[in-house]
Every structure is written in structure tokens, then in C-alpha cells.
Amino acid sequence: MAQDRALPQDAGVPDRSELGAPLVVLDKVNKNFGALHVLQDIDLTVHRGEVVVVIGPSGSGKSTLCRSINRLETIDTGTITIDGVPVPAEGKALARMRADVGMVFQSFNLFAHKTVLENVTLGPIKANGLKKSEAKALAMQLLERVGVANQADKLPAQLSGGQQQRVAIARALAMKPKVMLFDEPTSALDPEMINEVLDVMVSLAAEGMTMIVVTHEMGFARKAAHRVVFMDGGQVVEEADPETFFTAPESERAQDFLSKILTH
Amino acid sequence: MDVLVDNLPSYWAGFLVTMRLTLYSGVISLALGLVLAALRVSPIRPLRGLAATYVELLRNTPLTLVFFFLILVAPQFGVIAPLGFWTAVICLSLYTAAFVAEAVRSGINSVGVGQAEASRAIGLTFGQSLGNVILPQALRSVVPPMINVFIALTKNTSVAAGFAVVELVGSGRRISQGNPGDAVIILIGVALFYLAITIPLGVIASTVERKVAFSR
Numbered sequence: 001m002a003q004d005r006a007l008p009q010d011a012g013v014p015d016r017s018e019l020g021a022p023l024v025v026l027d028k029v030n031k032n033f034g035a036l037h038v039l040q041d042i043d044l045t046v047h048r049g050e051v052v053v054v055i056g057p058s059g060s061g062k063s064t065l066c067r068s069i070n071r072l073e074t075i076d077t078g079t080i081t082i083d084g085v086p087v088p089a090e091g092k093a094l095a096r097m098r099a100d101v102g103m104v105f106q107s108f109n110l111f112a113h114k115t116v117l118e119n120v121t122l123g124p125i126k127a128n129g130l131k132k133s134e135a136k137a138l139a140m141q142l143l144e145r146v147g148v149a150n151q152a153d154k155l156p157a158q159l160s161g162g163q164q165q166r167v168a169i170a171r172a173l174a175m176k177p178k179v180m181l182f183d184e185p186t187s188a189l190d191p192e193m194i195n196e197v198l199d200v201m202v203s204l205a206a207e208g209m210t211m212i213v214v215t216h217e218m219g220f221a222r223k224a225a226h227r228v229v230f231m232d233g234g235q236v237v238e239e240a241d242p243e244t245f246f247t248a249p250e251s252e253r254a255q256d257f258l259s260k261i262l263t264h
Numbered sequence: 265m266d267v268l269v270d271n272l273p274s275y276w277a278g279f280l281v282t283m284r285l286t287l288y289s290g291v292i293s294l295a296l297g298l299v300l301a302a303l304r305v306s307p308i309r310p311l312r313g314l315a316a317t318y319v320e321l322l323r324n325t326p327l328t329l330v331f332f333f334l335i336l337v338a339p340q341f342g343v344i345a346p347l348g349f350w351t352a353v354i355c356l357s358l359y360t361a362a363f364v365a366e367a368v369r370s371g372i373n374s375v376g377v378g379q380a381e382a383s384r385a386i387g388l389t390f391g392q393s394l395g396n397v398i399l400p401q402a403l404r405s406v407v408p409p410m411i412n413v414f415i416a417l418t419k420n421t422s423v424a425a426g427f428a429v430v431e432l433v434g435s436g437r438r439i440s441q442g443n444p445g446d447a448v449i450i451l452i453g454v455a456l457f458y459l460a461i462t463i464p465l466g467v468i469a470s471t472v473e474r475k476v477a478f479s480r
Binding site for chain 1: 307308376378379381382383384385386387388389392396397400401
């Protein structure tokens, strides 16, 4: 859909050569849901400062891949390391690790009983031990940045979907994460709200944030991604830079997928 | 009707004992029930099993049997529970905690799974996530079933009358032994005193329900 959606022109993709050391490394990761083999020997390395877009048909395992990185989904075999440290199994160590991995969900998942401001300050206060005043200053700065500072005292239900998702991004950024995971962040949004969320994501990418983005927004992939990972049937079928992938995909399945979504 | 007025002091004494039984058992069972509910949703499987076993065992045992167990069976294992007020509180608390745990658990289940995922994703521990995100939202749907549990508890305190605690029913029985002709009136008097506890509970429930309401 909408592969040439207008995005800000100034947010160019940083050069690949600026990328740092490996940050997120998946090695031979396997997962089954009953008889369904949703992740099959997945190897994926994401470097510091890199923006990786994961695309593929529904049921291809891309969401599961994203959620397994901060262990919202457990894996059966293989290893996942973040900044050289294997993802812990449970308990405080896992909570500590999750604090370093920001996550943005398809359905926003803002805390329904807390104001926008409290949504953003909760993590810094409880998990990072910030004082209330420090957390509030940080939160207001981030809400300002994503353009919803004037909504700080409202409850999430009073905001539009696009505003809620921007708050969710601010909430994740408040933890000063090493990497941000986006699990179809615009799929639940009305079309006119998609760009306001993508704009925030593009500017994050331009600032050098490491990002793993599961999305159907081909415009975003072309604009901000260093690499596109195409998944189908639980496997990584093809990896390439966006230009190569969209103009000359190698695998038949990627060609087929692109021909279906890029016709309109 | 004179029999009610004449025996008001006896009624009042019994009423106070019933109130204290309800209050102490209510507070203890609430605390114990919350712990049990937390265990039932914890990430550690043996703890989940332990809590589930407790709930199933106590929920499916008649309250009278719980009393008999503590008074007759427990001493054989070296636990001496004297007949009286505190034994009744312990039995009522152990029994009611199972129902509290189920009410709280159903409330926890009513909160969308995304809320728990989001709180874990920002680095909150299990306890922080439960205390700051899940339970405050579960409260709204927990209040009505919880009030049912406490109304049942209020009435269940009458079982203690069979175990040497002179609460409302015990007082009623004593009064009617002295006034054999007025049994019906005396029992109606007992019922009215129960209503004096349970009706305010219902009013408190709807007030709390309005207070904790928020839009999702």
C-alpha cells in the first residue's frame, strides 16, 4: 500500500558505513506454536544505529520474531543476545534487559487508567529509579518532541489513535533504550494518522536510533531503512537494501508478495 | 414486639461479635486472597499450582467442615485451636480467601493482555506490573463480585454459632430459649441485624464502583 507516501525530505538515511558493532544478534532461533513452526532457524544481526524493516505476508512469523527479542514470546531453541548479553529467562534480570529495549505495539497498549504524562513517567520512576520531578521533565521533553505535550493531562482514551501511538513511542523512548522494536505500529491507525507516526519514526531513524520495524509501510522502508528483511513461512527468505529489494527482488516469493501489494 | 426491645442488649452484643468476625475475617481474607491471586498469575509454575490447589480445596469444602477440621483434626498434628472467636476468624478467613482469590483473578483476566505486555516491555518487574498497572484496572470489575463475597462472609459468620461463638444467631438462640413463644419475631430480629451489615455493604459497593470507573 501507498509506497510513495510523502515523508519529510530532510530525514535522509544515514550511510551504512556509519553503523556500529552488532547490537541484536539472533542465532538459529526456532519456535513452534503447537504444530506450526513459526520461526525456523532464524539468523539475524542488527548493528548499532541500523534500521531494519521486516516485511512479509501475515502469518510469516515477523511479529513473533519482533516479540521474541524482548522475550514477550519465548523461543524453543537458539540464542538471542542484546549488546553481547543473552536475553535472561525470567525475573529481575529480564526486567532490566527489557528496560533497554523499547517496544511499540500495534494496539498502542497505553495504560488506560493513567494520564498521558503518567504513562511516560511510570517506567523511568519504577524501573530506572528517577525522581518524580526528573521523570516529569524528561516526559514533557519527549511529549513535546512527538507533538502531544498539550495532551499530557488527558487519559489515553481521549486521544486519537495517532496521538496515542506517538505517546507510546515517547513512553518507550523515556527508558533511553538501546534499540526500539516496532510491531506494526501503523496497522491499527486511520490512514490520515499514519504519517504523523511515521514522521516521528523517520526522525528517530535519522538520529541514529537502532530500530527493528515490522511494517507494511513500504514508503517508510524506502525512506528510512538500511536493510529490508523479507520473511515468509517462518523463514528469512531474502535480505537486501531497500532499493535493491523493491526494484529487483531475487526470490520468487518476494516478487510475488511485492506484486500483490504494489499494484494499487 | 416487646421481646425485641427487652433483649436489645443481647442482640447488640451478638451484633458486635458478628461485626468483629466479619471485619477481621474480611481484612485477613482480602490480604490472603490477593496473595493467592498474585500467585495464580505468577510466572513460576509451582506457585501457580500451589495457589490453584488451595483455592480448589477450600472453595469446594463446606465451611462447617473447615471448622471441624481445625477443631478436631488439626490437634492430632499438634496444632491446638481453642474453641472461640479467633478460631472462627481463622476458619472464615481461610475459607473466604479462596473466593476472594477467584474474584481478583477474574478481574485480572478482564484487563487486556496488552496492558501486562506493555508494562513488562518498559522494564517493570512482575510485582510492579501487577501493583501499578494490572490491579488498579482490575479493581473496577472486581468490586461487584468482591462485595458478593463479603456479603456471603457476613452470613457465613453464623456457622461460628455452632462452635461456641455467641454472635447474632447464637444470641437469637439464647433469647428464644428464654421466650419460647416468640421464636418467629426473634429470628426476624436476627435477620434485621444482618441486613444492617449487608445493605450498607451494597451501598459502599456502588459508591466505590463509581469512583474507580474510568474510560478505556
